[in-house]
Amino acid sequence: MNKERNQQKTDILLTKDEQECFQTLVEIDSNWAQLFKENILSSRDKITARLMASIYRENLVGGFDHCEIKEAQHFQNCAIPAGQLLCIHFTYTGRILFAKIKGQHAFNRIDLEGPFYWYHESGEDKRVLHPNEILDVIIQEDTQYDGEAAKQFRDDLENSAAHMALALSYQAQHPLNDFPTLLEYIEAQNDRYLTSEQLVIEGHPVHPGAKLRKGMTAKETICYSSEYQHGIPMQFILIHRDYARTMSAHSNYAEVVYGAFEGLKEIAQNQLEASSQSLNNYVPLIVHPWQYAHIITEEYQDAISQQIIVPLTYQQNYYAGLSFRTLMPEKPEQTPHIKLSTNVHITGEIRTLSEQTTHNGPLMTNILTHIAHNDPLFKDVATQAVPELAGAHFYHPNDEDSAYQEQRSEQLGTLYRENIYDLLDDNALALIPSSFVVNKPGEYRTLVIELIERFAAHQGRSVDMSQLCQDWFAPYARALIDYVVPLLVKYGIALEAHLQNTIAVFDDRTGAFQQMLIRDFEGLRIDQQQLSSMGYDTSDFHEKSRILTESQTSVFNKAFYSTIQNHLGEIVAAIAYYYKDEQLENKLWQIVQTQIQQCFDRIKQTEMNQERINTIYQTFFNPVIDYKCVTTMRLIDEAHHYTYIKVDNPLHMTSE
Numbered sequence: 001m002n003k004e005r006n007q008q009k010t011d012i013l014l015t016k017d018e019q020e021c022f023q024t025l026v027e028i029d030s031n032w033a034q035l036f037k038e039n040i041l042s043s044r045d046k047i048t049a050r051l052m053a054s055i056y057r058e059n060l061v062g063g064f065d066h067c068e069i070k071e072a073q074h075f076q077n078c079a080i081p082a083g084q085l086l087c088i089h090f091t092y093t094g095r096i097l098f099a100k101i102k103g104q105h106a107f108n109r110i111d112l113e114g115p116f117y118w119y120h121e122s123g124e125d126k127r128v129l130h131p132n133e134i135l136d137v138i139i140q141e142d143t144q145y146d147g148e149a150a151k152q153f154r155d156d157l158e159n160s161a162a163h164m165a166l167a168l169s170y171q172a173q174h175p176l177n178d179f180p181t182l183l184e185y186i187e188a189q190n191d192r193y194l195t196s197e198q199l200v201i202e203g204h205p206v207h208p209g210a211k212l213r214k215g216m217t218a219k220e221t222i223c224y225s226s227e228y229q230h231g232i233p234m235q236f237i238l239i240h241r242d243y244a245r246t247m248s249a250h251s252n253y254a255e256v257v258y259g260a261f262e263g264l265k266e267i268a269q270n271q272l273e274a275s276s277q278s279l280n281n282y283v284p285l286i287v288h289p290w291q292y293a294h295i296i297t298e299e300y301q302d303a304i305s306q307q308i309i310v311p312l313t314y315q316q317n318y319y320a321g322l323s324f325r326t327l328m329p330e331k332p333e334q335t336p337h338i339k340l341s342t343n344v345h346i347t348g349e350i351r352t353l354s355e356q357t358t359h360n361g362p363l364m365t366n367i368l369t370h371i372a373h374n375d376p377l378f379k380d381v382a383t384q385a386v387p388e389l390a391g392a393h394f395y396h397p398n399d400e401d402s403a404y405q406e407q408r409s410e411q412l413g414t415l416y417r418e419n420i421y422d423l424l425d426d427n428a429l430a431l432i433p434s435s436f437v438v439n440k441p442g443e444y445r446t447l448v449i450e451l452i453e454r455f456a457a458h459q460g461r462s463v464d465m466s467q468l469c470q471d472w473f474a475p476y477a478r479a480l481i482d483y484v485v486p487l488l489v490k491y492g493i494a495l496e497a498h499l500q501n502t503i504a505v506f507d508d509r510t511g512a513f514q515q516m517l518i519r520d521f522e523g524l525r526i527d528q529q530q531l532s533s534m535g536y537d538t539s540d541f542h543e544k545s546r547i548l549t550e551s552q553t554s555v556f557n558k559a560f561y562s563t564i565q566n567h568l569g570e571i572v573a574a575i576a577y578y579y580k581d582e583q584l585e586n587k588l589w590q591i592v593q594t595q596i597q598q599c600f601d602r603i604k605q606t607e608m609n610q611e612r613i614n615t616i617y618q619t620f621f622n623p624v625i626d627y628k629c630v631t632t633m634r635l636i637d638e639a640h641h642y643t644y645i646k647v648d649n650p651l652h653m654t655s656e
Contacts, residue, residue: 012040012129017162024218025169035169041129043165045114047157048131050208052099052116054631055088055134057108058645061141063088064108069101077123079115086112087119092141095119097134105573106589106650107565107627109206131157131208138635149637156209156345156634163211166218167201167227171441182440183450186431187508191331193420193430197321198226199447200434205570207630214345216290224290224320231317232327234338235292236261238268238282238310239394243303245355245409246283248390249362256390256416257284260336267314277307284312285392285414288325288340295343295411303396322434322500325353326520331421336389339415339520353413355406356542357522358391361415364521365389367536371491377602382475383483384423385495386503386519391415406544420503420517429508430517433567434499437574448571449578454511466584469575472513473588476504477568478595479516484563485599489616490608491534492527492552494559496520498566525549525558530612556619557626557644564651565627568592589650596620596651625649 014022018040025033055063066089072078078085080100087098096119102111116128128134132154139146179185182199189195203210213221222228246253258265261284269279287296296309303309318327318338324346328337341353368385372378393413399405424430436448456468463471480497487493495501495518503517528538528548538548549555572592576585600617604610619625626644633643 014040015130015158015162017159018165021162021166021218024222025166028219028222032169032173035172036165039165039168039172042114043168044130044161045116046164046168046202047161047208047210048114048116048128048134049099049112050206050210051131051134051157051631052086052088052097053110053112053206054208054629055138056086056110057627057647058629058632060629060632060635061138061145062091066091072100075119079117079125079127086110090137090141093137095137097128097137098125103573103577105569105576105585106648107569107625108647109569109573111573111577131161145635147637149635152637153634155214156212159214159345160209160211163213163221164202166221167211167225168441170228171201174441176440181445181450182435182438182447183454187429193432193503194319194321194328194330196431196435196447198229198319199438200322200432201227201438203322205437209634212345216344220290224288225324226320226322229319231319231330233289234316234318234327235287235289235296236264236312236314236316237285237287237292237296238272238312239285239392239412240308241281241283243308243394243396244283244285244392245359245395246390246392247359247362249365249387250389253390253392254283260389260416261314261316264312264314267312271310271312275307275310277310282310283392285394285412286338286340287412287414288327288342290344291340291342291411299408300394300412303394309394322432326417328419334419334421336419337386337417337519339417339522341411341413343411352410353393353415354522354544354546355393355395355409355413356545356547358393358413358415359542360545360547361388361391361417361521363540364524367531368487368493370536371487375486375490377486377490377606378483381482382479382514383516383518385521386420386423386517387418388521389416389418417519420519423517424505427508428514429506430503431506432500433502433504433571436499436504436571444578446574446578448574451506451511452575458510458512465579466581466587469579469584470587470591472511473571473575474591474595476513476516476571477592479513480563480567481592481595481599483516483518484559485596486603488555488559489600489603489613490606491536492530492555494525494555494557494562496523496558496562498562499570501562502567521547523547523558525555527552527555553626554642556616557628557642560620560625561628564592565625586650593621593651621651622649623652625651 022036025036056067068087070085070087072080072082072085084101085098086101087096089096098119099112099116102113104110117125119125135154139150176185186192186195223230248256272279300309319330320327325342326339329335365387393409395409437446439446452469452472455472484495484497497518501520505515506513524547526548572585572588604613624646627647629643629645
């Protein structure tokens with residue numbers, strides 16, 4: 001039987017996407033190509049782990065209702081010899097899928113590790129070689145998923161698995177392997193924050209499309225994705241004022257951009273004078289080079305030939321962040337961070353830039369700044385929003401078809417965000433929290449554990465590790481809660497403060513938490529009526545704004561999912577998993593619960609509608625809470641209309 005399984009491993013067939021990645025690597029680096037092939041199965045398993053966990057957590061095709069957790073010894077001649085197994089019984093096909101459980105955590109979170117197997121009574125369990133095997137069974141179980149969205153999802157799984165192998169094989173020869181710890185590697189780099197973004201090799205921790213890069217070749221992925229650490233030359237352009245819509249938080253849009261990029265105005269002036277054009281008639285934007293080569297030069301050729309769009313010779317390298325279309329300069333450069341349109345399918349969506357994003361970002365900056373400066377609830381809160389300084393997008397007033405007009409606008413836009421180093425002390429250690437769950441290849445300890453252990457080493461007192469974890473975690477959780485919860489309850493603003501949209505700042509000597517930055521207002525939700533009742537006018541917001549809603553449930557879910565379930569949930573799970581301490585996990589959630597209660601106590605002292613306060617309070621501590629079904633949404637093609645399922649709420653478990 002072992003011989004047969006080994007044969008399966010060596011004779012594995014590459015998918016189309018894997019073959020393309022492999023051939024690209026053969027041309028670049030034969031050693032990397034070999035490492036790629038060696039990582040194929042483990043990479044597929046990482047995507048399969050996310051898919052199987054989604055079936056369980058989302059009760060997809062009854063996967064939660066028809067599952068069992070059993071010891072491996074329960075099965076004769078089991079392919080997995082020891083440990084707890086998650087066994088999902090697919091009732092229509094009669095098949096049983098099983099895998100080893102790494103850990104179980106709040107919100108029905110279950111973490112699995114490969115290999116994965118189909119159970120056979122004969123003992124000849126069959127290894128799952130690709131996540132699409134499981135997708136095939138899902139479709140057989142429920143034919144409502146047998147549509148165009150499922151076909152796209154099948155391609156997504158193939159693409160995600162291939163790019164996971166590309167990333168893991170790069171990580172296997174990464175320079176961080178020469179350092180004893182992740183922290184020491186980060187601290188040895190010129191730009192510690194950028195490095196933390198580049199270390200998030202595996203992408204989204206629970207989404208099966210974690211490494212999706214549809215639309216790019218393997219070579220382009222290596223050039224433009226954050227984990228490969230390449231400088232990317234930005235394409236600067238001018239757009240005629242009559243064909244651009246701009247917004248800025250304070251001064252004139254063009255002044256903001258020209259003021260941020262030294263020499264840009266002079267180059268723009270010189271190029272326009274050569275063609276007898278006036279600088280006053282144009283505004284500057286930045287375009288991702290992939291977008292410029294594949295979209296702008298093809299679909300905007302008429303605008304270029306008419307000098308509506310003028311490409312500039314100005315050059316500056318930027319580096320991709322974890323989110324791919326958010327880019328930043330490398331320190332010591334401190335020009336703005338930028339968010340750009342890219343017609344590439346990343347995780348679950350095509351990552352263009354909506355008109356509302358470039359328009360509303362500066363407006364939200366002004367609202368959040370005013371609230372923080374004037375509401376006593378935010379005094380001494382160790383969190384601030386990263387200002388979105390300005391935004392612009394292409395807008396052709398003569399496009400007759402409104403859908404075409406919107407498409408062209410979303411393909412060409414730029415958002416400018418303040419550089420985080422403008423907001424930090426020189427010695428502050430800023431990290432993206434997504435990096436907290438990263439570990440060195442072959443090692444067990446994650447970055448968050450390294451921070452806690454540095455914190456513990458500088459305490460100078462004898463306290464058990466459980467208490468030290470709580471002491472490290474408490475100010476971190478408080479900073480998020482004391483900013484996000486009052487915005488939600490009092491103003492109806494739900495920030496999307498998940499791991500990727502936040503920057504956590506630490507004392508680099510002690511590992512102690514100092515402050516939190518929250519960025520990116522594209523995905524937030526606003527209860528328009530509540531914000532208006534607090535004196536903030538939204539009439540200037542973009543007419544197509546998806547962020548404005550009348551649904552209080554939508555607003556609550558956005559804040560709770562991103563801040564509590566995703567952000568704090570991932571950190572709590574990582575700490576509890578490392579220390580193998582279920583009681584520690586409960587204590588960390590009790591800290592969250594207590595701090596939310598204390599935050600509500602302060603809100604109740606304000607002149608607010610007490611019924612609203614009590615309603616939201618009860619929702620926070622309900623026995624069950626909504627969980628966003630990331631896989632179900634992909635199968636039914638609902639990227640913007642969220643699907644939820646009820647899961648147990650750890651805040652209720654620890655409430656009085």
